Amino acid sequence: MKKDIHPEYHDILVVQTDGTEMKMRSTYGKEGDTLRLDIDTKTHPAWTGVHRVSDRGGQMAKFNKRFAGFGLKK
Numbered sequence: 001m002k003k004d005i006h007p008e009y010h011d012i013l014v015v016q017t018d019g020t021e022m023k024m025r026s027t028y029g030k031e032g033d034t035l036r037l038d039i040d041t042k043t044h045p046a047w048t049g050v051h052r053v054s055d056r057g058g059q060m061a062k063f064n065k066r067f068a069g070f071g072l073k074k
Contacts, residue, residue: 007027008027009025009026009027010025010026010027010030010031011023011024011025011031011032012024012025012026012028012029012031012032012033012034012035013032013033013035014035015034015035015037016037016040016041016042017037017038017039017040017042017043
């Protein structure tokens with residue numbers, strides 16, 4: 001194994017969206033840095049089971065809506 005190619009691991013503080021803090025070992029930043037999460041297991045739909053439906057049709061429906069009547073001559 002090559003020497004001096006592996007990143008240095010150190011302790012950081014991870015703050016979740018609800019303010020919960022935990023110490024982890026990571027290569028992120030420097031020793032003692034804080035990583036604030038925008039999405040975590042308490043807010044992400046994959047873990048909460050709450051999904052917002054934002055589908056308004058497929059690609060063809062969007063295309064047809066956008067270009068409806070384009071190039072038609074009367």
